[in-house]
Amino acid sequence: MPRGGRRLPQSCVDRLLGADLIVHAGDLTSLSVLRELQSYGEVVAVRGNVDDADLRAALPAVAVVGVVGARIGVLHDAGPAAGRLSRLRARFADVGAVVFGHSHQPFQERSPDGFQIFNPGSPTERRRAPAHTMGIACARPDGLRFELIVLE
Secondary structure: OOOOOOOOOHHHHHHHHOOOOEEEOOOOOOHHHHHHHHHHOOEEEOOOOOOOHHHHHHOOOEEEEEEOOEEEEEEOOOOOOOOHHHHHHHHOOOOOEEEEOOOOOOEEEEOOOOOEEEEOOOOOOOOOOOOOEEEEEEEEOOEEEEEEEEOO
């Protein structure tokens, strides 16, 4: 989330209001932003490297959430791109997917056994990404599916 007067795009807020759960992979910046997200629905969040001291104290570095039989790991910095899938698979052996942030670059990869890693990018700080984005995860008994949403 940005500092200053910028806000989440309305198309992002509309999707958050319709979500069963909001998952944030860090860099909310402050408790006020966390409270804003919580006003839209239930939130699972981890701390990021630009979060202020109060927020860092309030959030864990890593979270695991269970939804509709799926378990999703959440962390901010997934480390270097080389070997990321296997490294996260080893670190989160009991989950089907890991959501991460830090780079603000949308990314998705799946291993042959179905394990997935997903970075939804950012709806506010796209950095070098071509667009502002967010992700949607659909958890069903037959598996977990991630979709990258390009925001207008």
